[in-house]
């Protein structure tokens with residue numbers, strides 16, 4: 001087996017159209033996370049014990065190789081992929097395939113982040129900013145967080161050496177619109193900020209769009225993640241009474 | 248050889264043929280001229296019965312026939328004396344019979360008595376006396392009986408009607424009386440020749456008062472379809488093909504409308520240039536130069552043609568052909584025109600509007616047809632901007648469907664992409680809009696037109712126009728697909744048995760041959776209907792003077808459909824198409840064989856036959872139903888409906904890349920196959936991502952059509 005010193009790979013989506021806009025990608029899930037967020041979408045990936053089933057690296061590389069004509073890149077997700085130094089070796093292997101790489105991080109590992117950027121092992125970083133950088137962050141993350149590290153990661157991305165976006169998942173009862181504005185001010189000047197709500201647990205899309213408009217005062221582009229019709233307003237040709245006639 | 252079983256007496260009664268009575272008569276005649284050998288009489292009677300059997304195959308001889316034969320045998324075997332005595336005896340008997348007949352009072356209700364039986368012929372809306380003469384003439388013409396037998400049958404039918412004490416008979420009852428008479432005389436061939444279609448009263452009532460709302464068409468159409476389907480199965484198809492259709496080995500499409508084409512593609516420019524064929528005149532240039540007036544005329548033409556097409560009708564590259572009429576108009580104007588066109592075409596079943604994104608290369612550099620129908624100085628490439636904006640307008644207007652009534656009534660839009668289309672930003676803007684519609688509302692079909700010569704047709708059957716000479720004119724951008732017969736692939740697997748690949752291939756070949764024979768029979772019917780001076784199709788298939796036909800039947804294509812490849816291979820190998828490379832390879836091999844058989848047949852019959860994926864869910868369900876009925880032990884293994892065409896099972900656990908590659912490979916031997924891509928299962932991909940997918944599909948595969956949507960409709 002190759003790559004014995006790579007991080008534990010817990011899952012793979014061989015080809016996805018929804019993990020990196022404009023690209024068809026493979027998604028690799030790395031086990032292990034240092035946070036304990038209440039609404040974690042993948043709690044099975046938090047622990048890094050090998051008992052949870054690890055996918056051998058060569059079968060991951062094989063699946064990617066077989067789809068080489070289809071996929072543009074690989075998204076590395078966690079858990080927290082930058083937690084383990086071995087991730088560098090995985091990224092180097094993927095780079096050898098000529099693939100673009102995106103890393104989804106929680107921003108707690110600024111050294112590893114600057115290392116992968118310095119060694120040109122990443123093309124796009126998506127960093128989740130979970131809350132305003134106050135005591136609230138520890139509550140949302142379910143553990144004590146080194147807020148200095150989060151600040152550092154934001155700074156690294158804002159420096160613009162690599163393409164990036166910031167993300168926030170808005171849960172009802174956890175973040176208010178003021179909180180979202182506070183985050184937007186923290187990442188002031190960012191190229192792209194994406195807001196997302198989890199179905200039935202967050203605000204409606206209309207509310208989210210309103211939030212995005214307000215946050216847009218601080219960042220260059222604030223988007224609502226989701227259905228394509230949110231990306232463009234359908235053109236209405238006639239008075240809306242006509243549309244109702246068809247209902 | 249069997250002796251003649253029965254003969255008909257003078258009064259019409261049928262009696263058992265008795266050779267010993269012939270021997271008796273010969274012996275009596277022989278005695279009167281001094282002969283006394285009974286054995287020779289029996290020998291001669293045997294010869295008579297042998298000759299009768301030979302000369303009256305399938306026809307019941309009368310007493311006169313038998314007596315003629317006795318005379319002939321006696322003379323030809325050298326018993327002239329006996330023959331003479333026999334003839335004298337026979338004449339004597341006739342004289343006595345005639346005398347008796349003259350003195351006997353007439354029998355009540357006999358033939359030609361006053362007060363004949365009336366025939367109420369509802370089909371012809373006529374009433375008249377039952378005439379033996381007329382009936383006999385009809386029997387000669389319809390049942391192909393000899394005049395003499397026809398006379399006898401006619402007489403027997405009249406007698407039967409009288410014996411039954413009928414004052415009048417309906418046309419239906421009379422037809423049955425004739426059939427009974429023919430059958431009782433063993434004249435089955437004549438019954439067959441008479442043919443005819445009987446519609447049970449219950450079926451008529453079911454058509455008039457349907458129990459469910461799902462039934463389509465008017466009662467008249469439903470009854471007509473039923474009658475015509477039966478007629479087609481009994482009279483137009485070879486018996487073996489009709490049987491194969493009924494037991495589910497093959498499926499002949501459109502039997503209820505035997506003279507309708509399966510599909511057709513029309514060029515709006517043909518209407519613009521040559522007028523509406525049945526109106527027999529061209530339009531004045533100013534009528535067709537105005538888009539709104541031309542839209543109305545086009546609608547009239549399409550409505551007239553639609554009844555002659557059973558599956559689908561399309562208007563090809565409509566945005567490209569209308570662009571010269573609309574050049575320089577604002578986007579709002581274009582949307583208005585699109586609205587009017589969709590409104591005009593609403594409610595025409597099976598209509599598709601084909602939007603060409605980037606004109607076919609053969610037209611890009613050609614002079615465009617101007618508003619009045621004449622050539623302009625500018626080429627089609629010069630109108631690309633308007634053409635794309637118009638395509639976008641169609642997508643927008645159909646998407647909102649504002650003021651147009653239910654979306655299901657509107658023509659479907661398909662997008663045909665030419666080479667390099669996906670590398671042009673203006674085209675991508677239209678494609679993005681189509682993707683938006685597909686993900687928000689209903690699936691959109693994208694056609695990959697990879698060659699220089701354009702591909703034309705409907706979503707279910709497409710043909711590449713190979714005739715470059717015809718392509719000098721956009722008015723010729725039309726094609727007719729005459730008929731389709733589908734091969735039920737899983738049936739071949741069930742007939743062969745699990746693991747029997749060699750037998751499977753033989754069954755496939757046999758089914759393909761049946762389907763092709765059926766297709767050839769369909770082609771004869773269609774071509775006859777197209778060529779008949781007042782035939783149903785002739786207005787659109789015949790030219791007039793210097794005006795060419797709207798649809799050139801000489802270049803018509805024919806479609807051999809395949810369905811359920813996945814289930815066929817799954818049953819045969821235990822692995823479905825997505826489960827192993829071997830399974831997929833066997834799929835390719837199977838289709839290759841069908842293609843081989845069909846191209847040999849196509850050459851021999853001079854028919855342009857192509858292989859298409861059958862993806863109509865109704866047909867895929869019917870085939871599975873027929874297979875369950877035929878193989879009850881496999882009920883659990885046969886799905887409710889077969890997987891369309893050559894596709895992988897819709898819920899096969901494979902990612903899109905594998906689906907596109909595998910289905911692309913399986914589709915290579917086919918003329919038309921659609922890969923269904925439903926992308927909304929895990930989130931909502933961005934339009935740019937879907938464009939990336941389309942770009943890779945174009946470059947990495949030979950996929951012909953993609954149906955893009957959020958989820959399976």
Ligand code: SF4
Nearest residue numbers: 033035037040079106
């Ligand atoms: S950082 Fe992400 S993976 Fe880790 S606990 Fe939070 S949500 Fe889950």
